Amino acid sequence: xxxxxxxxxxxxxxxxxxxxxxxxxxxxxxxxxxxxxxxxxxxxxxxxxxxxxxxxxxxxxxxxxxxxxxxxxxxxxxxxxxxxxxxxxxxxxxxxxxxxxxxxxxxxxxxxxxxxxxxxxxxxxxxxxxxxxxxxxxxxxxxxxxxxxxxxxxxxxxxxxxxxxxxxxxxxxxxxxxxxxxxxxxxxxxxxxxxxxxxxxxxxxxxxxxxxxxxxxxxxxxxxxxxxxxxxxxxxxxxxxxxxxxxxxxxxxxxxxxxxxxxxxxxx
Numbered sequence: 001x002x003x004x005x006x007x008x009x010x011x012x013x014x015x016x017x018x019x020x021x022x023x024x025x026x027x028x029x030x031x032x033x034x035x036x037x038x039x040x041x042x043x044x045x046x047x048x049x050x051x052x053x054x055x056x057x058x059x060x061x062x063x064x065x066x067x068x069x070x071x072x073x074x075x076x077x078x079x080x081x082x083x084x085x086x087x088x089x090x091x092x093x094x095x096x097x098x099x100x101x102x103x104x105x106x107x108x109x110x111x112x113x114x115x116x117x118x119x120x121x122x123x124x125x126x127x128x129x130x131x132x133x134x135x136x137x138x139x140x141x142x143x144x145x146x147x148x149x150x151x152x153x154x155x156x157x158x159x160x161x162x163x164x165x166x167x168x169x170x171x172x173x174x175x176x177x178x179x180x181x182x183x184x185x186x187x188x189x190x191x192x193x194x195x196x197x198x199x200x201x202x203x204x205x206x207x208x209x210x211x212x213x214x215x216x217x218x219x220x221x222x223x224x225x226x227x228x229x230x231x232x233x234x235x236x237x238x239x240x241x242x243x244x245x246x247x248x249x250x251x252x253x254x255x256x257x258x259x260x261x262x263x264x265x266x267x268x
Contacts, residue, residue, distance in 0.1 A: 008250040010055035011122040011143060012150070012243065014083055017047030018115020019151020021090060023159075023177055025112035028105045032173040036159040038097055043154060044115075045090045052083045079125065082118040086111050119147035126253065133256040138192040145181075145188030146209070146246035149217045152181035153239035156224065160231035171228050178238055179221030185242065186214025189249050196256040205248040205255065213245010 021044040024037045055076070089111030096103040123143030126134045156174040189209040197206065220238035224231055 013051030015119035015147025016150040023155030025108035032170040033159040035162040142192040145184035149181035149185035150242035157235035175224035182218025208248030216241030
């Protein structure tokens, strides 16, 4: 099936933004890389907005988007609502920054929870009986895992830039998150792709999703824990790898599209 690039970019960018804000929420309580939080929140908001605009282009005309939003049970409606709610919490967080620590933390946690839910629901929307290779909970988990790696990659990159070339121990929290994200991306991508590899020639995108999108961020995360003087470079490599892997995973999903009727020899 032809790859729906608008939806690939929508889920990759909004998922990255959601998990980037998770890094902000965690640091609101650890106070380890607080210099990165304000900029990270702005970047997360931009990713949400740009990703949301990508989803609109998939429907070709604005009126089609409005029509889709008239159906509260549809995946498009749920995703649009989650993008809106997450963006609202990020905006309030930015307004509260430097003013109310309590409100800031509430918005950070709430926005992070919604962001994580969005990354999962973006994949869950494709679960349908008619497409066997999509109808597995491993798909939304893979969406979630790849989003975690890219979001934490961007957070580590911003933290590294804000701290400069330093051996400051506080920076390590960002690389712990990056390591966790890399593990999540590698495992969830591998588990999903193992079930659909026989559907199409997915070797190239599979390598991109698992090795580039998971193993590279994982390796950079581990290396960053030992060499914070190279934090910015490692985080940049991890971010690029994670984003490439996220796109590859989503492309693999579209390439593995096999309608259920194909198994019964039904000609449509």
